[in-house]
Amino acid sequence: MLAKLKSCLTYRNLILANLAVVAFKVIYLVFVQKEFGGLEDFTIAKNIVQYHQYSEFIDQGGTAFKLPVYPFCMAIFIWLFGDNALFGLAIFQAVLSFSIPILIYKILQLFGLDKVGIIAGFLFLLSPAYFLYSGNMEATNVFVPILLLWFYLYFRIWIASETKTLDFIVLGIVSAFLFLTQVVIVPLSGLIILALLIVKKTNFKNFSYLIFTIILLYSPWIIRNYYVFDKFVPSKTPTWQNIYYGFTENGQLMDDLKLISKERDHELYQTRDEKSELVMEKIYKDEVAKVTRNEPQFFIKKAMSNFFCLWFVPPKYFDDNSLSVLVGRKIYVVVLNILTLISLVFVYRKSKMIFWFSLLFFANFCFPYMIGHANNIRFKLDFEWFQLILIAFLFVELYNWYQQKNVPRFRNA
Numbered sequence: 214m215l216a217k218l219k220s221c222l223t224y225r226n227l228i229l230a231n232l233a234v235v236a237f238k239v240i241y242l243v244f245v246q247k248e249f250g251g252l253e254d255f256t257i258a259k260n261i262v263q264y265h266q267y268s269e270f271i272d273q274g275g276t277a278f279k280l281p282v283y284p285f286c287m288a289i290f291i292w293l294f295g296d297n298a299l300f301g302l303a304i305f306q307a308v309l310s311f312s313i314p315i316l317i318y319k320i321l322q323l324f325g326l327d328k329v330g331i332i333a334g335f336l337f338l339l340s341p342a343y344f345l346y347s348g349n350m351e352a353t354n355v356f357v358p359i360l361l362l363w364f365y366l367y368f369r370i371w372i373a374s375e376t377k378t379l380d381f382i383v384l385g386i387v388s389a390f391l392f393l394t395q396v397v398i399v400p401l402s403g404l405i406i407l408a409l410l411i412v413k414k415t416n417f418k419n420f421s422y423l424i425f426t427i428i429l430l431y432s433p434w435i436i437r438n439y440y441v442f443d444k445f446v447p448s449k450t451p452t453w454q455n456i457y458y459g460f461t462e463n464g465q466l467m468d469d470l471k472l473i474s475k476e477r478d479h480e481l482y483q484t485r486d487e488k489s490e491l492v493m494e495k496i497y498k499d500e501v502a503k504v505t506r507n508e509p510q511f512f513i514k515k516a517m518s519n520f521f522c523l524w525f526v527p528p529k530y531f532d533d534n535s536l537s538v539l540v541g542r543k544i545y546v547v548v549l550n551i552l553t554l555i556s557l558v559f560v561y562r563k564s565k566m567i568f569w570f571s572l573l574f575f576a577n578f579c580f581p582y583m584i585g586h587a588n589n590i591r592f593k594l595d596f597e598w599f600q601l602i603l604i605a606f607l608f609v610e611l612y613n614w615y616q617q618k619n620v621p622r623f624r625n626a
Contacts, residue, residue, distance in 0.1 A: 219612070224318065224327075227334045231314050234338045238307035238347050242300070249299035251287065251350040254279055258287035267437075270486045275441035277450045278490055281434060282359075282394040283352040299350060306354040307347040313337055316361035317602065323368050332605035333598075340601070341541035342594055353591040356395045357598060363387050367405065371414055381419045385426025392431055395595065396448040401577035442491060450490040453497040455585030459515050460504060464586045466528040467518045470511065472504035516583040523579060523587040524550055530590075542590070553600045556607035563610075574599055 251258075253269055257279055260268045267284070269276045290305070291298040314334030321330030337343060347354060366384045370376050388406070392399050410420045438446035458464040461473045481500070485493060505511040522528055525546060530538055561568040578596045 222328060222331045222335070224331060227314060227318065227331050230335065230338055231311055234344070235307055235311050238310065238344060239304060241345075242303050242307060242348050246303075246348045249303055249348060249350060251299055254284045254287055254352070255299070255350060257284040258291055261285065261288040262291045273486065273489055275437070276490060277438050277442070277446050277448075280352075280393050280396060280449055282390060283355055286355060287350070302350065303348050309354065309358055310343070310347055312358045313343075313361060313598065316358065316365055317598065320361065320365050320368060321602070323365075323372055326606070326609075329602065329605045329609050332608055333602045336601040336605060337598060340597070341545060342590060342597070345541075346591070346594060349591070351589075351591045352394055353594050356391075356398075356595060359387065359391050359394055360398060360595075361598075363391050363402070367409075370409065376415060376419065378419055378422055381415070381423040382426050385423045386430060388423075388427045389430035392427070392448075393434060397578060397581050397595065399448070401574065404573075442489075444491065450494060453494045453501060457497040457501050458588065459519060459586035460501065460511075464528065464588045465515070465518065466522055466531055467514070470515050470518060472511075473500065512584075519583045519585070519587040520579060523582050523593055527588045527590060529588065546593075549597070549600055549604070552604045552607060556603040559607055559610045560603065571599070571603065 256269050257267060257276060260266050260271060261284065264271055267275055267281065269278055287298070287302060290302040294301040314337045317333050317337065318327070318330035321327065321333065363384070366380070366387055370380055370384065373380075388402065391402065406423065409415045409423075410417065415423075435445070435447055438444075442450075457473070458478075460470060461478045462471045462475045463478065465471045477500075481493075481496065484496075488496070522531075525531075526533075526538070526542055530542065534543075557568060557571060560571060574596065578592075582592050
């Protein structure tokens with residue numbers, strides 16, 4: 214049976230299965246979901262098209278509440294399809310998801326791990342959350358493909374015996390788009406970009422081309438923010454808002470950390486269209502200081518609570534035991550997390566470099582949400598695909614162990 218299953222794990226079959234899943238996603242979006250909604254990104258996108266202004270509240274002027282890649286992506290669909298923009302974007306996101314298992318395979322193929330790549334690709338196609346998420350108007354849908362493309366370009370340089378200047382310019386272009394999609398990836402990406410020079414995977418000239426390209430494409434966002442806010446805003450404005458939300462009734466799981474009532478949260482939310490983002494940041498900071506008295510134990514306990522919610526389910530789903538949430542998310546992520554821990558043991562034995570990279574990768578995503586809040590499933594979906602790669606590695610290792618154990622042994626005559 215295992216031999217038959219192994220024969221099915223081919224790149225061709227992965228492509229065919231991928232096409233089938235994308236088709237099912239489109240059918241689901243057309244006939245089941247039907248309705249789509251957007252929040253801040255959509256409001257900004259509408260204002261880009263209607264008023265040619267990157268703003269959430271026109272009366273408040275420009276915004277840096279969201280990074281620009283996804284709102285501009287939405288704006289294109291609003292410009293093209295008008296009232297049907299969100300439906301068109303959902304279809305685009307479903308089609309774009311086709312690239313994810315392919316890029317996972319291509320990245321692992323660079324290191325000769327073809328079977329791991331194929332299994333990881335199939336595991337992605339079987340993921341309930343990734344199947345449904347194409348219908349959500351969230352940056353995760355474009356962030357994951359861009360991140361995987363970035364990793365592919367990066368590791369192609371890493372293993373290459375010879376590289377071209379163009380390789381570094383292209384990586385620089387994708388890096389800038391990546392950083393303008395999700396800020397959470399910047400620390401990890403910046404560190405491993407620097408590793409290219411430290412480990413001597415490139416010379417200073419090509420490294421300079423890479424950095425210059427990133428600066429050239431990213432700096433207009435910083436310059437624009439300085440012009441709008443008269444202040445240096447390197448990424449986006451919400452910082453204290455995220456910390457604050459982790460102490461609200463809706464954003465926190467633990468009762469003794471629900472320090473901000475729903476009424477107070479609603480009251481502050483209603484003022485967002487009256488006060489600038491920087492003023493709101495000061496309000497959120499003062500509110501956090503008032504309810505926590507800046508005592509460290511509140512923040513430490515919140516970090517642990519957020520970590521649990523990030524790796525399990527957000528607070529709003531904790532008491533939801535409907536079949537879809539129980540099976541499609543709760544049980545699924547518990548199994549996923551257990552297999553990830555087991556796979557890390559095997560990875561440690563095979564390659565300590567990959568082991569420590571994996572821990573660094575997870576830490577890079579966990580740390581910001583431990584500080585802020587973990588109230589969205591999409592936070593984990595930004596990196597859950599990496600768990601699938603580790604689990605695929607585990608399956609291959611177990612299969613190899615099974616094969617070795619069952620090899621016939623003959624005594625010498």
